[in-house]
Amino acid sequence: MLMGVYSLLTASFFVLMxxxxxxxxxxxxxxxxxxxxxxxxxxxxxxxxxxxxxxxRIALFVVLITGVMLVYGTFDMPAFGDLNAPVQTHVAPYxxxxxxxxxxxxxxxxxxLASYRGFDTFGExxxxxxxxxxxxxMLEFSRKPDTTGxxxxxxxxxxxxxxxxxxxxxxxxxxxxxxxxxxxYGPGGGFQAGVIFAAAIILHAMLFGVESxxxxxxxxxxxxLAAVGVxxxxxxxxVAMLNGGRFLEYNALAExxxxxxxxxxxxxxxxxxxxxxxxxxxxxxxxxxxxGKANGESA
Amino acid sequence: MNFLEQYNYxxxxxxxxxxxxxxxxxxxxxxxxxxxxxxxTSVFILYISMSKVTAGTAPILNEAYKVYSNPLxxxxxxxxxxxxxxxxxxxxxxxxxxxxxxxxxxxDLIQEKDLQQEGSE
Amino acid sequence: xxxHLPILQVIIPLLAAPICLxxxxxxxxxxxxxxxxxxxxxxxxxxxxxxxxxxTISYSLGGWVAPIGIExxxxxxxxxxxxxxxSISTLALLAAGPSLRKExxxxxETYFYVAYLLCLTGLLxxxxxxxxxxxxxxxxxxxxxxxxxxxxxxxxxxxxxxxQYLIMGTIGATFILIGIGLMYMxxxxxxxxxxxxxxxxxxxxxxxxxxxxxxxxxxCLKLALFPLHLWLPNAYAYAPSIATVFLAATATKVxxxxxxxxxxxxxxxxFSFSHLPLQEILVALGLMxxxxxxxxxxxxxxxxxLFAYSSVAQIGYMILGLGVGSKTGLTAxxxxxxxxxxxxxxxxxxxxxxxxxxxxxxxxxFSGLGKQMPWTMAAIVVGGxxxxxxxxxxxxxxxxxxxxxxLESNWWPIAVLVLIGSLLAxxxxxxIVEVAYFRKAMQDSAPxxxxxxxxxxxxxxxxxxNIYFGIDTGFTVxxxxxxxxxxxxxxx
Numbered sequence: 001m002l003m004g005v006y007s008l009l010t011a012s013f014f015v016l017m018x019x020x021x022x023x024x025x026x027x028x029x030x031x032x033x034x035x036x037x038x039x040x041x042x043x044x045x046x047x048x049x050x051x052x053x054x055x056x057r058i059a060l061f062v063v064l065i066t067g068v069m070l071v072y073g074t075f076d077m078p079a080f081g082d083l084n085a086p087v088q089t090h091v092a093p094y095x096x097x098x099x100x101x102x103x104x105x106x107x108x109x110x111x112x113l114a115s116y117r118g119f120d121t122f123g124e125x126x127x128x129x130x131x132x133x134x135x136x137x138m139l140e141f142s143r144k145p146d147t148t149g150x151x152x153x154x155x156x157x158x159x160x161x162x163x164x165x166x167x168x169x170x171x172x173x174x175x176x177x178x179x180x181x182x183x184x185y186g187p188g189g190g191f192q193a194g195v196i197f198a199a200a201i202i203l204h205a206m207l208f209g210v211e212s213x214x215x216x217x218x219x220x221x222x223x224x225l226a227a228v229g230v231x232x233x234x235x236x237x238x239v240a241m242l243n244g245g246r247f248l249e250y251n252a253l254a255e256x257x258x259x260x261x262x263x264x265x266x267x268x269x270x271x272x273x274x275x276x277x278x279x280x281x282x283x284x285x286x287x288x289x290x291x292g293k294a295n296g297e298s299a
Numbered sequence: 300m301n302f303l304e305q306y307n308y309x310x311x312x313x314x315x316x317x318x319x320x321x322x323x324x325x326x327x328x329x330x331x332x333x334x335x336x337x338x339x340t341s342v343f344i345l346y347i348s349m350s351k352v353t354a355g356t357a358p359i360l361n362e363a364y365k366v367y368s369n370p371l372x373x374x375x376x377x378x379x380x381x382x383x384x385x386x387x388x389x390x391x392x393x394x395x396x397x398x399x400x401x402x403x404x405x406x407d408l409i410q411e412k413d414l415q416q417e418g419s420e
Numbered sequence: 421x422x423x424h425l426p427i428l429q430v431i432i433p434l435l436a437a438p439i440c441l442x443x444x445x446x447x448x449x450x451x452x453x454x455x456x457x458x459x460x461x462x463x464x465x466x467x468x469x470x471x472x473x474x475x476t477i478s479y480s481l482g483g484w485v486a487p488i489g490i491e492x493x494x495x496x497x498x499x500x501x502x503x504x505x506x507s508i509s510t511l512a513l514l515a516a517g518p519s520l521r522k523e524x525x526x527x528x529e530t531y532f533y534v535a536y537l538l539c540l541t542g543l544l545x546x547x548x549x550x551x552x553x554x555x556x557x558x559x560x561x562x563x564x565x566x567x568x569x570x571x572x573x574x575x576x577x578x579x580x581x582x583x584q585y586l587i588m589g590t591i592g593a594t595f596i597l598i599g600i601g602l603m604y605m606x607x608x609x610x611x612x613x614x615x616x617x618x619x620x621x622x623x624x625x626x627x628x629x630x631x632x633x634x635x636x637x638x639x640c641l642k643l644a645l646f647p648l649h650l651w652l653p654n655a656y657a658y659a660p661s662i663a664t665v666f667l668a669a670t671a672t673k674v675x676x677x678x679x680x681x682x683x684x685x686x687x688x689x690x691f692s693f694s695h696l697p698l699q700e701i702l703v704a705l706g707l708m709x710x711x712x713x714x715x716x717x718x719x720x721x722x723x724x725x726l727f728a729y730s731s732v733a734q735i736g737y738m739i740l741g742l743g744v745g746s747k748t749g750l751t752a753x754x755x756x757x758x759x760x761x762x763x764x765x766x767x768x769x770x771x772x773x774x775x776x777x778x779x780x781x782x783x784x785x786f787s788g789l790g791k792q793m794p795w796t797m798a799a800i801v802v803g804g805x806x807x808x809x810x811x812x813x814x815x816x817x818x819x820x821x822x823x824x825x826x827l828e829s830n831w832w833p834i835a836v837l838v839l840i841g842s843l844l845a846x847x848x849x850x851x852i853v854e855v856a857y858f859r860k861a862m863q864d865s866a867p868x869x870x871x872x873x874x875x876x877x878x879x880x881x882x883x884x885x886n887i888y889f890g891i892d893t894g895f896t897v898x899x900x901x902x903x904x905x906x907x908x909x910x911x912x
Contacts, residue, residue: 073630090608227438249483
């Protein structure tokens with residue numbers, strides 16, 4: 001639980017630092033998905049902890065050396081908030097000044113993310129995809145045959161929660177779509193939208209039980225969609241290549257470079273959204289099912 | 300004077316050290332992962348701090364503002380956050396499997412069982 | 421299409437991965453993976469040719485010229501390593517079919533291939549890119565994929581090994597991230613070549629020094645330099661055989677590449693070696709790695725783990741060559757990168773065949789195998805001889821250059837120590853030979869058959885490569901010398 005609070009604190013710190021996009025993501029991921037996963041696993045592993053620490057002296061020693069190194073490093077750092085720091089004078093001004101002409105969308109974070117450094121974002125989507133493969137490979141199949149016990153959903157008895165939840169789920173999904181397509185203007189984009197969309201599904205699973213959610217969303221289809229998201233992103237790059245540009249050169253997508261940029265950004269954000277939403281759903285549902293089963297057996 | 304100018308980075312260092320300490324010293328596998336998250340988050344703050352400009356605003360272009368934060372670290376950290384959650388998810392999946400296979404999530408118990416297994420081989 | 425080679429190198433396996441997930445059918449996926457890897461191999465050969473005729477290739481992703489965008493930059497060094505990684509990956513995949521069918525359940529096979537392709541993508545991405553942050557992203561792709569592959573091992577200890585690797589690997593990656601962040605803070609750029617231009621101005625600052633320290637420590641965690649190697653032996657020992665072949669032959673090599681790239685191309689030789697005691701540290705750790713790991717290897721009964729410890733020792737030799745800080749030393753390191761991949765590829769592939777038939781890699785199970793599986797055991801013996809550094813094998817070539825480099829710098833005591841280290845390798849290889857050839861097979865079991873042809877063929881391709889490149893050193897030595905010379909030129 002403290003994890004979630006910590007993440008929310010971090011997120012609000014990011015807002016203070018003018019990093020709204022990052023704050024949005026940290027809030028959705030750190031306080032949302034990550035905490036839910038931690039709690040799910042904790043419910044299985046138990047809260048008991050062996051109080052004994054491992055080689056606390058060595059640990060302290062290593063950590064202290066690291067800390068001293070870092071403190072040593074701060075001595076020559078440019079001052080916090082300094083307008084003339086190298087970070088602010090090289091490369092970054094280009095983004096802030098040219099983004100309007102090159103890409104013509106107000107959110108510079110989106111234009112850097114999706115276009116200038118679009119390949120990093122592609123890598124990021126692949127990282128998510130890799131994590132899904134890892135989680136599925138490890139948790140999808142259990143060695144024991146399926147015990148088809150109809151265990152009650154975690155919150156089935158809370159009528160109010162269920163009704164409120166039911167009302168909440170559609171607006172959350174709508175909000176996700178809004179975030180998805182509004183990323184060029186305000187904070188947001190494919191990644192945040194994907195997480196929020198997945199949150200709606202996860203809420204459904206928490207209220208009505210994992211099995212009923214798994215009936216509502218077909219797992220094989222979701223799996224294919226996760227792959228399709230990556231392919232959409234990649235194919236934008238390939239199409240640009242076929243049109244005579246470089247990989248991910250959106251200018252080559254349409255007659256007018258600006259239109260090309262817009263088309264490219266919207267499509268890749270869609271790819272990001274699809275992969276992230278399906279990935280988070282897959283990860284949560286796989287965890288919940290596996291852990292739920294383990295709890296059922298031990299009970 | 301110089302110290303005050305960098306207070307942000309000092310906080311980062313404290314967070315970083317505590318996260319790192321948890322990772323090394325704690326025997327509980329889940330706690331280790333939590334420590335890892337704290338450790339990673341501190342690096343995020345390091346990046347975001349360097350992008351801040353005094354009196355600047357969020358890098359969403361608007362006629363009303365002249366000074367913006369540097370958008371590049373924001374982008375990098377978005378990526379890093381995603382990498383972080385991906386790692387955490389994978390780590391937790393491993394913890395679930397370890398719990399099933401060893402019946403414990405404590406480092407020393409697991410190592411004990413491994414030693415027994417090696418002895419019997 | 422020829423101008424797109426640098427990016428095709430990475431996106432062929434990358435796009436193949438999600439397609440594999442859609443295809444699902446394990447048999448189909450297997451061939452598809454193999455074709456993707458083979459295409460990547462052809463691509464890497466074309467790239468090397470292109471680099472040799474035209475010089476360094478730069479490819480701006482998204483059409484944004486660096487440092488605004490991300491740049492792929494291929495010179496001789498990465499072209500050489502691209503060939504190494506793709507060739508080993510293709511050969512390992514050739515043997516993957518029978519080996520994986522035996523070691524994994526059918527439903528998991530598809531996931532294994534997808535993870536394998538992603539790992540390959542990650543490694544190739546690290547090699548091809550000219551952007552510091554992009555290195556981190558692709559490093560994480562390859563790491564996450566390798567944790568997944570390792571965790572698929574049959575033994576439950578694979579899970580524990582994978583978890584330990586995940587923790588150590590993430591700490592390493594975060595250190596690298598801190599290093600990159602501090603470099604960015606002082607220069608305002610992420611492009612490696614832009615960094616190289618702008619770093620000298622701020623070279624004397626403490627922050628740049630800290631950045632360098634964090635980066636190097638992070639990379640050393642990844643490349644399992646003694647004493648940061650603790651994750652490696654178990655990870656290699658309990659992973660599925662094919663994953664071990666691939667990771668042992670390539671992953672640590674790519675980490676060494678990152679180290680070389682940053683020491684020579686970004687920071688510059690001058691900074692790395694004259695301002696810091698890096699030379700002494702590398703030589704000391706390299707030597708300690710050679711001895712500690714070789715001695716531990718002698719006492720291992722699990723043969724896979726034995727060779728994993730031997731890998732740590734071999735990494736020690738590579739770092740030693742780098743630590744000498746001369747052109748010949750660097751040549752030795754580059755040669756050993758390639759040669760060690762050939763040796764360990766051959767040995768671990770042979771072990772994959774052995775596991776297929778015998779089901780165990782415990783030394784006890786080896787008794788009498790010299791007669792029962794002559795080809796497999798012969799492959800292990802040739803690989804072992806190469807590890808020792810016997811003439812006519814590749815191991816001899818790289819050891820020769822290493823000793824030469826040490827003598828050139830008048831470090832003859834260390835040269836003597838290197839030779840003693842090789843004697844330790846004789847001991848652990850001999851233990852296997854003794855059990856396999858001079859002990860009678862256990863009575864209670866029927867004689868084992870030779871490993872399947874699909875595993876033997878790639879094993880022997882690598883074994884013959886061990887001998888071929890040991891005799892005809894033109895390709896490897898010539899290229900390594902060229903690369904070493906060019907790295908020192910950039911540094912000046």
